Amino acid sequence: MKYIFVTGGVVSSLGKGLTAAALGTLLENRGLKVCLQKFDPYLNVDPGTMSPYQHGEVYVLDDGAETDLDLGHYERFTSTNLSRMNNLTSGQVYQTVLNNEREGKYLGKTVQVIPHVTDEIQKRILEIGETSKADVLITEIGGTTGDIEGLPFLEAIREFALDVGMGNAIFIHVTYVPFIKAAGELKTKPTQQSVAKLREIGIAPHILACRCEKPLDKELRQKISLFCNVPYEAVIEEKDVDHSIYEVPLMLQRERMDDLVCRLLHLDVPGGDMSHWQEIIRKLIAPQHRVRIGVVGKYVELQDAYKSVYEAIIHGGIANDCGVAIEQVEAEDIEKFGAEKVLKGLGGILVPGGFGERGIEGKVLAAQYAREKKLPYLGLCLGMQIACIEFARHVVGLEGAHSFEFNPETKHPVIALMNEQKKVTKKGGTMRLGSQPCQLVVGSRAAQLYGAFLINERHRHRYEFNNAYRARFEKAGMVFSGTSPDGLLVEIIELPDHPYFIASQFHPEFLSKPNHPHPLFKGFIAAAHAQIHQKNL
């Protein structure tokens, strides 16, 4: 087993997760089995209780773990199988250590950060190493070097690397080389200082991935090499990508990062063939068709809040050789200015998942607009509940219909709390989470898109369609095309007399990859493109 530790310096948001994932793509393409893991130094047990403003999207795994969005990159860029073991937070570490202490497991010792907290961290590296049976484990440490809360993690990986010995573990430091406009040049000082900080802790990076806006010239690379004590060829340029994050693996391959990693870890494997990946990029850069998709949400100003949704839309585009321009629509703008003004000209409308009342009526208006104007609609989780509320009010004729989440007093709670949720009092990790089976109805659009009758999809919700209304909805023309195998939970709805009106209670966006676009997104983009085409005719 070989270990790669990825740390970050200078500033956050450099794309450490992407770098780790892209390296994973390259190593996997050289025939290695790769596993990825993320350590997050915050004290939350998981990000499930954090607002998107704090943390961006919560990424859900098959086993129901609510994890950091970097795990989304790991799954999209590689075929690694992730579980709750792959995301460790300080909160989890301390919870375990404190539980052990209460159980008397430390046999009278003083419980300390070193060795008890650091041992717990190292245990997780070993556990993943064993269960994944991977050749290479890439562990990304969240946060930035110099953060107080990240220190136990850095100490733990320093000790770990020492234990497994040279040639078995390497450190990659993702750093920033800013372009200073006034001087007209790239500056290496922040990188030098960040590496100095790491070396103070006892970690000497083997490779520097230098994030920059402009190319690193030879002189700068020499300077970084000299001052940071890394060989010249280990100073890797990781420039901002022009078109898509999926270019990153190819960029790192051009910089020979995978060659270097294999050499440092004594991995004797042939070079990878990335031609399938190049074809993906070709479709992203020069697609045959183009379409505009509106995503109606309430965190539209945050790049990260709907990360997997945006990625899955792009994958749907790749499947159709169609470039997608994503318009981020603020739901409250639809309430203020009306659906026609805000949504006109879009090829399709997507309402993603969400919590809380703000913007709900705007989303209902968006669903109504899509249904009435025969505009392709894809609803995800809350987006399905919204479509049901709209259908109840305007087609079934249930005035004031709503979700119990937003109006507990409503006469028509078409969306209600799931039975098992009624006794839940704690917030963390208590929703209906993770992969659940779903049975599709023969002859439905959903079954046609999936080409299957039994599927598994990931969930994260407390509310569900209220079965008391099912017959009335069906009579009015809605098809419940996917349910839990016992038939009790509605999982997919669709409208047959519409070019594409599909919504799911689950989150298909978590299962989409650039090389395996999700069928619901593929169908959505195909329909959006088809209707734009028709209108042009």
Ligand code: GLN
């Ligand atoms: N708030 C809704 C629920 O809990 C939808 C959740 C979601 O969109 N993830 O059921």
